[in-house]
Amino acid sequence: MAHVLVAGAGPVGMVAASCLADAGIRVTILEQSPDLPDDLRASTFHPPTLDMLERFGVVPAMIEQGLVCPQWQVRDRERGAIATFDLGVLKGDTNHPYRLQCEQWRLTRMLRDRLAAVPHVTMQYDARVADVTQDSDGVTVLLENGEAVRGDFLVGADGARSAVRKGIGAQFEGQTIPEVFLTLSTTFAFHDAIGALANIAYISDPVEWFVLLRTASLWRLLLPTDASEPEEVMLSEARIQARMQGVLPTGTPYELRHRTAYRVHERVADRYVVGRVALAGDAAHVNNPLGGMGMNGGLHDAFNLADKLIAVIQGADAALLARYERQRRKVALEVVQQQALRNRQIMNQRDASVREAYFDELRATVDDPARHRAFLLRGSLIQSLRDLENVA
Numbered sequence: 001m002a003h004v005l006v007a008g009a010g011p012v013g014m015v016a017a018s019c020l021a022d023a024g025i026r027v028t029i030l031e032q033s034p035d036l037p038d039d040l041r042a043s044t045f046h047p048p049t050l051d052m053l054e055r056f057g058v059v060p061a062m063i064e065q066g067l068v069c070p071q072w073q074v075r076d077r078e079r080g081a082i083a084t085f086d087l088g089v090l091k092g093d094t095n096h097p098y099r100l101q102c103e104q105w106r107l108t109r110m111l112r113d114r115l116a117a118v119p120h121v122t123m124q125y126d127a128r129v130a131d132v133t134q135d136s137d138g139v140t141v142l143l144e145n146g147e148a149v150r151g152d153f154l155v156g157a158d159g160a161r162s163a164v165r166k167g168i169g170a171q172f173e174g175q176t177i178p179e180v181f182l183t184l185s186t187t188f189a190f191h192d193a194i195g196a197l198a199n200i201a202y203i204s205d206p207v208e209w210f211v212l213l214r215t216a217s218l219w220r221l222l223l224p225t226d227a228s229e230p231e232e233v234m235l236s237e238a239r240i241q242a243r244m245q246g247v248l249p250t251g252t253p254y255e256l257r258h259r260t261a262y263r264v265h266e267r268v269a270d271r272y273v274v275g276r277v278a279l280a281g282d283a284a285h286v287n288n289p290l291g292g293m294g295m296n297g298g299l300h301d302a303f304n305l306a307d308k309l310i311a312v313i314q315g316a317d318a319a320l321l322a323r324y325e326r327q328r329r330k331v332a333l334e335v336v337q338q339q340a341l342r343n344r345q346i347m348n349q350r351d352a353s354v355r356e357a358y359f360d361e362l363r364a365t366v367d368d369p370a371r372h373r374a375f376l377l378r379g380s381l382i383q384s385l386r387d388l389e390n391v392a
Ligand SMILES: Cc1cc2nc3c(=O)[nH]c(=O)nc-3n(C[C@H](O)[C@H](O)[C@H](O)COP(=O)(O)OP(=O)(O)OC[C@H]3O[C@@H](n4cnc5c(N)ncnc54)[C@H](O)[C@@H]3O)c2cc1C
Pocket: 007, 008, 009, 010, 011, 012, 013, 030, 031, 032, 033, 037, 040, 041, 042, 043, 044, 104, 127, 128, 129, 130, 157, 158, 159, 160, 161, 162, 163, 164, 183, 260, 261, 262, 280, 281, 282, 283, 289, 291, 292, 293, 294, 295, 298
């Protein structure tokens, strides 16, 4: 039986492993942590991603644990709602015409539960990949603990600092965003306090923009932060409370549940596939989180790569893997990076006339049904999946 190694048990690795396992392929998942990570990260699932995840039977549970959000909004910090987009216009394009707010760790746990009963799947924790070598017969992964694991192919889904990417010598080209992203979550009901607030709201402002995202039980607040501010200050209770009172004065302290600060990069690997090794997800590309495209794009990589790996294992020419790179690298460069960049420009635009022009365009888009649908097909990544067929 063919044996595929998957480095990393994040959402991308777990989806790739699930596809391969369902095709009867032996899979070994190598995860550096002692258990599946459950930190606060991506929480937006776009419509086509939910369509793809249907095959695992996990979507009803994700919907039950998450929050279905048909609408999202761009707001001006002073003036309120500028444009409210309605994913309901995509009802003829997807089975899930909404964004689902559901933390990524919920998906990885559901997929683990599903794989637990599959005899040809091995989950290895405390298994940190240190290096990779390959020859004409297979791939050898060297773990930090000295163990060597051998397989026919390797999927590098080991996140932004991917050891697999380094092991195959791929460069990670791009830039680091100057500000740090502070992510907070609170029990405070922003929807009761701010009029006509959608569950997903991007609040533009020339001085301090921010994002409000509602999950089933909490609101998340994403605040760009000066990278020169020491982390102990940035994350201190006093500083966070002061900034949150700046967002919405309540007179009483906010009840906080999580706080994280992280550096954001916009980078794409120069190669996704080298021989028997392929990168997917954050290992291959990272972008700012505005628009929720990083994890979704990564999951689309996982489905695409798994389909091609299965075909190669079943006898197709291994050159098929190069098409995975051509297709998904193009999406990362031309769709995900560009849209994330533009979303950030709308949020932090300082020039008043440029801001107004952006806002006018967004309003005009919502008012025109054909433009509204085309805009949401792009933003939800449906269009990028349709365009893949044209990539040879
Ligand atoms: C702090 C933080 C907050 C974020 N918030 C948002 C957000 O709000 N919205 C958004 O859209 N995106 C967000 N992101 C990005 C989003 O989480 C990623 O796009 C998504 O997790 C990509 O999934 P992945 O499976 O490719 O990588 P990951 O989820 O990073 O999974 C990689 C897995 O590989 C494991 N691993 C790493 N190195 C090794 C190794 N050498 N050997 C073995 N295993 C290894 C890790 O432990 C992890 O389990 C955030 C990222 C971070 C870091």
